[in-house]
Amino acid sequence: MSINNTQLILKQKPGSDFPQNANIFEIKKLEVPELKDGQFLIKVYFLSIDPIMRVWMTGAPTYLPTLKPGQVMHSYGIGEVVKTKNDSWRVGDKCITNSGIQDYCVMDEQRQMFCFKIPHKTPLDKLAFYLPLLNNWFVAYQGIVVDGKTKKGETVVVSSAAGATGIVCIQLAKLAGARVVAIAGGEKKCKFLKEQLGADETIDYKDTTQTFFQKLKKACPKGVDVYFDNVGDEMLDDVLKIMNLHGRISLCGATSNYSDHKNRKGISNYQVAISRRIFIKGVLASEIGPIADKVVPEMLQHVNSGAMKSIEVYFNGVESVPQAMQYCFLGQNVGKVMIKLQAGSNINSSTCTVPKL
The missing domain is CATH 3.40.50.720 (NAD(P)-binding Rossmann-like Domain)
Incomplete structure (x- = not known):
């Protein structure tokens, strides 16, 4: 059965009037292609909106390739494997990765370089916190x-x-x-x-x-x-x-x-x-990679005990990304700005609190 995907495509480089004028994107709808050997497909639930996105669009070198017009906008997302032709990834595995702004992401060799597993037992309604956490x-x-x-x-x-x-x-x-x-x-x-x-x-x-x-x-x-x-x-x-x-x-x-x-x-x-x-x-x-097993429980314990607060603001759907960018880039936000995608429409973001240890 075919799967329909919605993507946010960079139409042109941002001008001096960005982000006030965020008309530099276009929405593209297409079918997800068949997987090749070594690939797997992620259903993306939440996306991160961050100031560094401006750099990815303008051309300064960073740890991710500079975006060119016609490409899917970079963004780190949280999702779940729904199809796989990769022996290291099973259906049901959850991860954070540079999924790009889209409902579904084919994880090719390049994207897998920035893909990290989330504890398998994490329920869907607790996933959102792992985006700011990781x-x-x-x-x-x-x-x-x-x-x-x-x-x-x-x-x-x-x-x-x-x-x-x-x-x-x-x-x-x-x-x-x-x-x-x-x-x-x-x-x-x-x-x-x-x-x-x-x-x-x-x-x-x-x-x-x-x-x-x-x-x-x-x-x-x-x-x-x-x-x-x-x-x-x-x-x-x-x-x-x-x-x-x-x-x-x-x-x-x-x-x-x-x-x-x-x-x-x-x-x-x-x-x-x-x-x-x-x-x-x-x-x-x-950089936290080598000590992540120590840091994750420590951070979760701080939030569960009330010693630290997690603050998130949600926008809904790929179409809301330009508005979310304006909110973030114009200095209106306090805390983490995230996108809740249609793929995760059955997940109540208001209950996306920190998972208990």
Whole structure:
């Protein structure tokens, strides 16, 4: 029996008016092709919307191939194997992968490089949490705990703190006993981060009553020990000025130049890293692989006990992706933005809470 698929295709590269004008996609409907030896078919239930999507469309090099017009838009998805010609994957296996924005994904050799199994016993209505867990939560853990080596009493600064990764960084740093300064855009976001997630101080970078550096110095009178960077460029440059001896910086994103990567400014205070012996390292969620068996139960326990919160916002169907991108890229979101696909229409996302251990 044939299976109908709905895909979001990149029609053209985004212009300077994106994401306000998100008319750069087209919807394509087609039958799923027959599987070849070694392939398997995933029915995709949930998709992730992330700022890095802008980079995949504009042409800057990343860990995924740059998209060309006519190709399916990249996105990490959670799904279930429904057909297989691969001895390592059985029908019913669940996974997270770069499925692309589509209801069904044929997992060829290239896509299988970014495919990771989810515990087989996980029920469908508990799947959604694994999308932020195996992506945003993992990279936050790598940057704050593994590379950041955050200790009690230290000052930790997090940029884009209201985003899907930032909210996890705040909570992990607080669990370690650190003093946390959260950077976000807008009074409402800053109030939420302080009152609901426990940030000790917040910096509203949109507030122009003082320069960002003036606000940063005031919020960090003893300097900065750990910086989790999602922005880059001038903000990173300012934080470098007040980094403490043997400080640690985890580079996760560079949203300041996602829309115009060819004209990025870079940093000028790099010499501080030499004189103060600062450890600077890029972080990816995939780095957690060797210790994933330890990290997953630890994170689930934190959420189940109420020590940490998971925050998700859902949009419905492939057709809603442009709207979800606007919500995410224009800085309206708090937490993880996800798409619930028609393939998973029988799954109630309101019950997609953390699975019990």
